[in-house]
Amino acid sequence: MSTILVVEDQEEIASLLRFKLKNSGYDVALAENGKMALEMARTNPPDLIILDVMMPVMNGVEALKNLKSDENLKSIPVIMLTAQSSETSVVNGFELGADDYITKPFRTQEFIARVNAVLLRSQKATMA
Numbered sequence: 001m002s003t004i005l006v007v008e009d010q011e012e013i014a015s016l017l018r019f020k021l022k023n024s025g026y027d028v029a030l031a032e033n034g035k036m037a038l039e040m041a042r043t044n045p046p047d048l049i050i051l052d053v054m055m056p057v058m059n060g061v062e063a064l065k066n067l068k069s070d071e072n073l074k075s076i077p078v079i080m081l082t083a084q085s086s087e088t089s090v091v092n093g094f095e096l097g098a099d100d101y102i103t104k105p106f107r108t109q110e111f112i113a114r115v116n117a118v119l120l121r122s123q124k125a126t127m128a
Contacts, residue, residue, distance in 0.1 A: 001025060001026065001027055002026050002027070002046075002047040002048065002119055003026070003027040003028070003029065003044075003046045003047050003048075004021055004026050004027070004028050004029070004046055004047065004048045004049070004050060004115070005028075005029045005030075005031060005037060005040060005041060005046035005048070005049045005050070006018060006021070006028060006029070006030050006031070006050045007030075007031045007032075007033070007034065007036075007037040007049060007050065007051045007052055007055070007060065007063065008030070008032070008050070008052045008055075008081070009032045009033060009052060009054075009055040009056060010052075013052075013104075014030050014032070016108070017050060017081075017111075018030060020108050020111065020112060021112070021115070024112050024115070024116075026115075029044075029046060032055070032056075033055045033056055033057035033058055034051075034055060034057065034058030034059060034060060034062055034063025034066070035057045035058040035063075036057070037049065037051070037063055038058075038063060038066055038067065038070075038073075041067065041073050041076065042070075042072070042073065045072070045073065045076060046076060047076070047077075047119060047122070048076065048077050048078075048079065048115065048118060048119055048122070049067070049076055049077070049078045049079070050078075050079050050081050050115070051063060051064060051078050051079065051080055051081065051098075052080075052081055052082055053080060053082035053083075053084050053089070053093075054082065054083065054084070060080060060082065061092070061093075061096065064078060064080070064093070064096045064097060064098060065096060067097075068096065068097040074097070075126075077099040077118045077119070077121070077122045078097065078098050078099055079098065079099060079100040079101070079102060079114065079115065079118055080093045080098045080100070080101045080102065081102045081104065081106065081111075082101075082102075082103065082104060083103065083104045084103070085103040090103075099118045099121070099122075100114050100117075100118050102114060
């Protein structure tokens with residue numbers, strides 16, 4: 001069973017994501033900021049990270065930069081999940097190493113399909 005780390009500071013969104021992911025068969029861990037997410041990922045690396053951008057302490061962009069520059073964490077796939085929907089924000093997310101970029105508000109079935117697709121690609125890349 002894959003473990004997904006959801007990094008989201010809005011409790012209601014974090015709860016919704018945890019509920020939908022658990023119902024789809026995933027183990028879920030929650031972090032409320034980028035700093036906490038990095039600490040959790042270093043202690044117990046997840047199979048996927050869902051990362052909000054606008055958060056206190058350390059935002060998602062800084063967290064993504066830290067993840068992708070850490071030799072032990074850089075292979076963990078990351079999906080950005082954010083209200084920032086400008087083309088510049090989306091392109092920046094991909095350039096920093098995000099595997100997918102989903103804007104809020106989002107549709108939950110599409111969200112789960114994207115999670116499944118990223119995990120499948122990651123598993124295939126690991127086997128290659």
